[in-house]
Amino acid sequence: MKILVYIDNRKNKIKKTDQELVYYAHLIAQKHGGSVDAFVLGSGEGAEVLGKYGADNVYAVAHDETFDANGISSAVKNFAEDKGADLVIVPFNSSGKPLVGMLSYMLDASSVTGVLNVPEVEESKLVFKKGVFSGKAFAYIKTLKDKVVVSLMTNSFSPEEVGSEVNVEAVNIPVDNKVKVVGIDKVEGKVPLPEAERIVSGGRGMKGPENWGVLLDLAKALDAETACSRPVADVGWRPHSEHVGQTGIVVRPNLYVALGISGAIQHLAGVSSSKVIVVINKDPEAPFFKAADYGVVGDLFEVAPKLTEAINKFKGK
Amino acid sequence: MNLLVCISKTPDTTARIAFKDDFTKFDEGGVQFIMNPFDEFYSLVRAIELKEKFGGTVTVLNVGEPANDIVIRKALAIGADKAVRINTSPTSAFAVAKQIAEYAKDKSFDIIFFGKETIDYNGGEVSGMVAAMLDLPFVNLASHLEVDGTTAKLNRDIEGGVEKVEVEMPFIVSTAKGMAEQRIPNMRGIMMAKRKPLEVVEPVDKEDRVEILKYELPKAKSGVKLVDPDNIDELVRLLHEEAKVI
Ligand SMILES: Cc1cc2nc3c(=O)[nH]c(=O)nc-3n(C[C@H](O)[C@H](O)[C@H](O)COP(=O)(O)OP(=O)(O)OC[C@H]3O[C@@H](n4cnc5c(N)ncnc54)[C@H](O)[C@@H]3O)c2cc1C
Numbered sequence: 001m002k003i004l005v006y007i008d009n010r011k012n013k014i015k016k017t018d019q020e021l022v023y024y025a026h027l028i029a030q031k032h033g034g035s036v037d038a039f040v041l042g043s044g045e046g047a048e049v050l051g052k053y054g055a056d057n058v059y060a061v062a063h064d065e066t067f068d069a070n071g072i073s074s075a076v077k078n079f080a081e082d083k084g085a086d087l088v089i090v091p092f093n094s095s096g097k098p099l100v101g102m103l104s105y106m107l108d109a110s111s112v113t114g115v116l117n118v119p120e121v122e123e124s125k126l127v128f129k130k131g132v133f134s135g136k137a138f139a140y141i142k143t144l145k146d147k148v149v150v151s152l153m154t155n156s157f158s159p160e161e162v163g164s165e166v167n168v169e170a171v172n173i174p175v176d177n178k179v180k181v182v183g184i185d186k187v188e189g190k191v192p193l194p195e196a197e198r199i200v201s202g203g204r205g206m207k208g209p210e211n212w213g214v215l216l217d218l219a220k221a222l223d224a225e226t227a228c229s230r231p232v233a234d235v236g237w238r239p240h241s242e243h244v245g246q247t248g249i250v251v252r253p254n255l256y257v258a259l260g261i262s263g264a265i266q267h268l269a270g271v272s273s274s275k276v277i278v279v280i281n282k283d284p285e286a287p288f289f290k291a292a293d294y295g296v297v298g299d300l301f302e303v304a305p306k307l308t309e310a311i312n313k314f315k316g317k
Numbered sequence: 318m319n320l321l322v323c324i325s326k327t328p329d330t331t332a333r334i335a336f337k338d339d340f341t342k343f344d345e346g347g348v349q350f351i352m353n354p355f356d357e358f359y360s361l362v363r364a365i366e367l368k369e370k371f372g373g374t375v376t377v378l379n380v381g382e383p384a385n386d387i388v389i390r391k392a393l394a395i396g397a398d399k400a401v402r403i404n405t406s407p408t409s410a411f412a413v414a415k416q417i418a419e420y421a422k423d424k425s426f427d428i429i430f431f432g433k434e435t436i437d438y439n440g441g442e443v444s445g446m447v448a449a450m451l452d453l454p455f456v457n458l459a460s461h462l463e464v465d466g467t468t469a470k471l472n473r474d475i476e477g478g479v480e481k482v483e484v485e486m487p488f489i490v491s492t493a494k495g496m497a498e499q500r501i502p503n504m505r506g507i508m509m510a511k512r513k514p515l516e517v518v519e520p521v522d523k524e525d526r527v528e529i530l531k532y533e534l535p536k537a538k539s540g541v542k543l544v545d546p547d548n549i550d551e552l553v554r555l556l557h558e559e560a561k562v563i
Contacts, residue, residue, distance in 0.1 A: 068454075068456075068482065069445070069455050069456075069457060070448075070454055070455055073445075073449070093476055094457075094458055094473065094474065094475040094476055094480075095475070097441055097457060097458065098444075098445050098455060098457040098458075098491075099445070100441075100442050100445060101410065101414070101441075101442035101443065101444060101445025101446040101447075101448070101449065102445040102446070102448060102449040102455065103449075104410075104411065104442065104445075104446055104449075104526070105411075105414075105445075105446050105449035105450055106449050109526070110411075110526040110527050111410070111411075111442055111526070111527070112527060113439070113440050113441055113442055114439060122530075127530060129533075130439075131439060132437065132438050132439055132532070133328070133334045133436070133437055133439075134436045134437075134439060135535075136334040136534075136535070137334050137336070137532050137533065137534055137535070138532065138533040138534075138535070139438075139529050139531070139532050139533075140529070140530045140531050140532075140533070141527050141528070141529055141530070142527065142528045142529075142530050143526070143527055144525065144526050144527060144528060145526050178453075178454035178455070178484070178488075179454050179455070179456055179482050179483070179484045179488075180482060180483045180484065181480060181481070181482050182470075182481045182482060182483055183480075183481045184475070184478050184479070184480050184481070185478050185479045185481070186477060186478040187477055187478050190477060192476035192477060194476075195476070198562070222563065233494075240460070240494045240495050241474065243494065246330055246436055247330070247354050247355070247358075247436070247494070248494065250439075254562045255556070255560075255562040255563070265330065265331050266330045266331070269330075272535060273535075275560075275562065276556070276560045276562045277538075278552070278556070279541070289541045289543075290538070290541070291538060292538070292541040293538060293541065293542065293560065294541065294542050294543075294544060294552060294555060294556070294560070295541045295542070295543050295544070296543070296544050296545075296546050296549070296552065297543060297546070298546035299546075302546065303546050303549065306546070306549040307549050307552065307553070309549075310549045310550050310552070310553045311553055311563065313550075314553045314557065314563070
């Protein structure tokens, strides 16, 4: 099987999620036989390292910040056809998400988004696992076409070094942009929530935006990102980009700490794949406790600062 | 403006999800169905706002069975002008996209709206498939959309920021939070919806490219360990030694 991995390297940085994509392709190649080509959009700077995570070849396509999904999908399509790729893997993020549907049609392929497993083969077709019903269930999906395009759910595999660096080969591929990217407003220094390893999240129990200090202190002590429930974003206590849940962002960190969140089914849908959930709520009947690993029944305004202090003490700060 | 809003029917957000026939089929028994929230709150409302500003028509399109008409009527009650239902069951993203593209290809829509994904199968692929099938520009995960003449200006939520893009109509957009605010249909809207046209169109040939073999429910948590609020050091110890997350 020839596997092609799409890496968005326009910021000239190979991230952990990129390593994860290549390592995932390596696991598939190892199980079913095959080779892994990495198709890097960008200068390719630093992309040699992808060899360590399992890429046999790394190709870089001339860097242009103004690539849009139409341009990228046409470039990936041309490259995939050139290399005879059977399986194309893209990230489940804003760069990869628009590509799956487009490539499915352009490559006459089957497609599955947000896959979670190294696929099994059934009657010579790949079978992928993915989350459905917004985190409430999983489905096993058989791809009926010979060619397949998937996006890999972030934080599904921990990348390991399995090889050594390889040379990056520059390639030229015609692209067909249809949308003009006129600018990017960057929010610096924040890890995107789907990639976060630890998250501290606040609900209506926080009582108001002026109280967020206790949450930010705890997040800082844990080196965590911050999130919130939907009503908190709806009333503008926190930005929409922090809203997690069924109609917000779906997250799967190692640690999710909930302060003053009741645990409504729509909220749980977006966070229940977290490895460890800690709930702090003054109501012992709050539904969130049923989905939690650890809980503290108490007033968050007392418990959270104590927890911050205890963590800082533990970390020797 | 000639606007098309593609809407999907999904289980209510509070629905308990269960399966039947040895976990091969979704059990619809006792489940309430709603319009997919992304389609309703963001696509539909933004399309109606654009029509209110520039004039034109908002058509809603659903691929589905007759039972979906109640969800379609709600879209009309919120403010769409007319509706189309393509009479076939929506068995996969590709199957749905093919029907939509076939319908839309000669109707001169200026903008075709999709929600960023449905809350049941969480695919988020239909919009991109239709864009590729119709060879139209595609902007996905858009949280803001303004129209100026024949050009649209959109914001896309990307990791660590917002991407600003411009595109000429016609184009395809998938919408996300921030695009618009939910509208609750009023009595007048509900009454008017009954008289608005709902056209039923027969499908073209079906094509599924994936097949769901079986479903699985997440493993239940083994039960919460409660820690005394006066003994928070114990929680830190558990997170370190037992859960190994700090
Ligand atoms: C279509 C639809 C989609 C939705 N999508 C989402 C979604 O994506 N994400 C989402 O989050 N919600 C979503 N919701 C809303 C969801 O149903 C709940 O209303 C929401 O999650 C509740 O938010 P909350 O837990 O912050 O607030 P509440 O339910 O009001 O809970 C506040 C909690 O704080 C506790 N508390 C109060 N004071 C303190 C204190 N001092 N110390 C400790 N604890 C305290 C209370 O005991 C309570 O449990 C959706 C709803 C609908 C209808």
